[in-house]
Amino acid sequence: MQVEAFRIVALAAPGSVEAALGKLQAEIFSLYGLASAQAMPALIPVAFLPLEAPTRRLLGSLNDCVRAPWSMRTTGCQWREEYLYVGIESGGAWSLLRERALQTCGAEPGELFPIREGFFMGCGDATPAQRDAIRPEAPPVSFSSADIVLLSIEKPPGQGAWWRELYWEIIEQRPLRGRREA
Numbered sequence: 492m493q494v495e496a497f498r499i500v501a502l503a504a505p506g507s508v509e510a511a512l513g514k515l516q517a518e519i520f521s522l523y524g525l526a527s528a529q530a531m532p533a534l535i536p537v538a539f540l541p542l543e544a545p546t547r548r549l550l551g552s553l554n555d556c557v558r559a560p561w562s563m564r565t566t567g568c569q570w571r572e573e574y575l576y577v578g579i580e581s582g583g584a585w586s587l588l589r590e591r592a593l594q595t596c597g598a599e600p601g602e603l604f605p606i607r608e609g610f611f612m613g614c615g616d617a618t619p620a621q622r623d624a625i626r627p628e629a630p631p632v633s634f635s636s637a638d639i640v641l642l643s644i645e646k647p648p649g650q651g652a653w654w655r656e657l658y659w660e661i662i663e664q665r666p667l668r669g670r671r672e673a
Contacts, residue, residue: 494658496643497603498542500553500592502535502585502609502667503638504563509533511630512610517659519575519614523621527576527613530654535579536638537588539579544596548667550584550639559586560667564633569609570622576609578628584669588639603644603653616652640664 493567512533519528529598537553540546563585566578579585585608594598604611643661646653 493648494672496542497601497646498540498544498546499603499642499644499660500537500549500588501642502537502639503590503640504535504632504634504663505636508630508634511632512612515577515627515630516612519612519625523617523625524579524652525614525621527615527654530613530623530657531611531659532575533612534611534642535585535643536604536607537585537598537639538590538592538596538606539602540596540641541598541600542564543666545595546641546663549592549595550641552595553588553591553639554665555665555670557667557669559671560635561667562582562633562635562670563637565610565629565631567629568612568627570628571607572605573615573617573622574604575612575614575617575625576607576623577612578596578607578609580629581608603646613654615654637667638664639667 645658
């Protein structure tokens with residue numbers, strides 16, 4: 492079977508935050524039948540990486556570019572290029588992670604979905620009328636721990652409804668602690 496492959500660096504929030512966002516994804520699926528809302532866990536995408544880019548020590552380098560202590564909080568739901576995100580305020584940490592990932596691995600080869608500062612919630616299969624109707628309250632959460640993850644994503648080739656036949660796997664994972672200043 493032919494597949495289209497992607498690699499992405501993302502942030503995975505702690506279990507309590509993941510559970511709150513997972514509940515929101517399940518609610519959207521239940522109310523609107525949008526399969527893409529549950530195709531992937533709620534992650535904060537940082538950057539898609541070229542498949543050939545070396546990733547040895549990448550997560551450590553990303554950890555070192557963020558200053559400790561750091562914290563993030565949700566800011567509300569927003570639509571971006573036909574996808575729903577739960578926005579976050581990261582105090583600049585997300586931008587530093589994205590910049591370092593792109594500097595280290597090179598320009599993004601292409602995206603499965605747009606990269607934005609927030610939790611990717613899917614909903615790419617929503618009609619314009621559904622997008623107008625879907626205005627959920629973002630769970631008001633803040634967190635000061637997360638993991639940096641490197642994921643592999645595979646889907647059938649083409650531009651269709653990629654969320655219907657999606658395989659994803661965490662290749663590497665590391666706690667995001669940030670560097671301590673002396």
